[in-house]
Amino acid sequence: MQPQQAQASGTFTITEQALETEMMKKLKPNDQSVLTRVYTAGMKILFSPETHQKMVQEFEQQMQKGVDVGQLIGTDIAHIMVLLFNESKGTMPKGVLIPAGTLLIAKSCEFLHEDHIAPVTDQNFSDAVHVMTSAVMSKFSPSFAAKIGAPPTPMQPASPQGQPIQPQPRAAGMLQQGQ
Amino acid sequence: MPVALAAVEIYSGWTAATAVGVTVFGEVAAGAMIAGGAMTIVGAATGNKNLENTGSTIGAIGSIGSMANAAMFSSTTVPADVTTAQASELANSGNPNAVSSSLSGAKDAAGNVLSVSGQPVVTPTINAAGNASAGGATDLATTNAANIKALADAQQGMQKYSMVTGALQGAGTAYTGWAQSQSQKEIAAQQQRFQQGLADRANSVGQVGIAPANLLAVGGGSSPAVPIVSPAVAPAVPQPPAPLKV
Numbered sequence: 001m002q003p004q005q006a007q008a009s010g011t012f013t014i015t016e017q018a019l020e021t022e023m024m025k026k027l028k029p030n031d032q033s034v035l036t037r038v039y040t041a042g043m044k045i046l047f048s049p050e051t052h053q054k055m056v057q058e059f060e061q062q063m064q065k066g067v068d069v070g071q072l073i074g075t076d077i078a079h080i081m082v083l084l085f086n087e088s089k090g091t092m093p094k095g096v097l098i099p100a101g102t103l104l105i106a107k108s109c110e111f112l113h114e115d116h117i118a119p120v121t122d123q124n125f126s127d128a129v130h131v132m133t134s135a136v137m138s139k140f141s142p143s144f145a146a147k148i149g150a151p152p153t154p155m156q157p158a159s160p161q162g163q164p165i166q167p168q169p170r171a172a173g174m175l176q177q178g179q
Numbered sequence: 180m181p182v183a184l185a186a187v188e189i190y191s192g193w194t195a196a197t198a199v200g201v202t203v204f205g206e207v208a209a210g211a212m213i214a215g216g217a218m219t220i221v222g223a224a225t226g227n228k229n230l231e232n233t234g235s236t237i238g239a240i241g242s243i244g245s246m247a248n249a250a251m252f253s254s255t256t257v258p259a260d261v262t263t264a265q266a267s268e269l270a271n272s273g274n275p276n277a278v279s280s281s282l283s284g285a286k287d288a289a290g291n292v293l294s295v296s297g298q299p300v301v302t303p304t305i306n307a308a309g310n311a312s313a314g315g316a317t318d319l320a321t322t323n324a325a326n327i328k329a330l331a332d333a334q335q336g337m338q339k340y341s342m343v344t345g346a347l348q349g350a351g352t353a354y355t356g357w358a359q360s361q362s363q364k365e366i367a368a369q370q371q372r373f374q375q376g377l378a379d380r381a382n383s384v385g386q387v388g389i390a391p392a393n394l395l396a397v398g399g400g401s402s403p404a405v406p407i408v409s410p411a412v413a414p415a416v417p418q419p420p421a422p423l424k425v
Contacts, residue, residue: 098214099210102217
């Protein structure tokens with residue numbers, strides 16, 4: 001089936017692997033390892049024995065309440081990304097938040113699709129990425145949130161003393177794409 | 180007009196954040212550009228217009244965010260074909276590091292590049308944010324008014340998701356709260372073990388030792404995950420790279 005046909009039929013055709021490959025091309029080696037580490041940490045939350053069943057149950061409950069799949073995935077992944085960032089006490093390079101979140105969304109969609117837990121389409125993936133991106137960026141910029149009309153989120157990046165997060169030395173090359 | 184000034188003028192509303200916030204936000208926005216660029220490339224390669232368009236929009240959001248950043252001219256926002264004269268202009272605008280990196284050939288495949296033509300410009304992806312497509316970057320020069328309209332269009336496209344952002348207080352909160360409590364328990368347990376280890380070692384050598392690298396890992400004792408620094412002790416030190424995949 002051609003991708004266009006798959007799209008038209010409302011199926012899920014996106015693979016996490018393809019996205020990861022392209023993202024890695026755009027990052028320097030050091031940044032690639034950072035992305036991998038953050039992605040791996042997110043995967044542990046999503047799929048570790050201690051959390052996976054609970055996550056699936058929560059997802060199904062929300063589905064039954066009529067919450068959109070894309071919205072649900074996007075919000076959950078946004079929560080996870082902020083959770084990871086908070087637990088790193090702000091040491092996690094911020095540049096990997098959205099790329100890692102995007103990969104986690106793709107992996108979540110693959111899982112939900114392949115295990116027939118929920119019907120997932122490419123559009124659901126796109127919605128989820130929009131939600132996650134908007135949420136994460138709003139999280140770090142009240143002015144951005146205000147600009148898009150988003151209400152303040154409850155997820156405030158934590159610091160040990162409750163003080164605003166201080167800027168960390170930028171990871172080498174994080175903002176530079178690979179050649 | 181220097182590009183920096185033009186961008187700041189256009190997106191001045193977003194520069195109201197504190198310097199700290201803007202710096203952090205710029206890094207996050209750069210990540211959006213990387214993710215959006217990857218999505219655009221994969222979408223184009225597979226003929227998946229949905230993915231391609233979404234990638235363009237995400238990249239545009241990142242571009243806009245980066246433009247609001249004082250350090251906006253990283254290689255992710257400056258095109259590879261910037262001329263020497265333009266580079267000088269950028270350098271004079273206060274960001275020489277960005278110029279050197281941009282001249283090294285950085286190129287954003289998502290089309291999220293700025294065209295430096297003396298006029299404030301935005302990319303086609305920004306113009307079409309919400310209904311964007313990659314490619315077609317034949318005419319990057321737009322008027323200032325068009326840029327403002329592009330921003331409005333981008334905002335309109337994102338309005339759709341603003342309510343969703345509000346839903347962060349609802350959907351998924353229960354799970355995340357639970358997961359966080361589990362992580363906190365694990366961290367507390369690891370901290371306890373760590374402190375006990377310190378005490379044991381101090382007892383064994385007859386003096387209080389210096390704390391070794393105080394790293395905890397999310398999701399497992401010795402697994403190479405995200406470094407977590409105990410607020411009570413020393414700052415984190417880098418961990419070696421983790422295995423590539425789970």
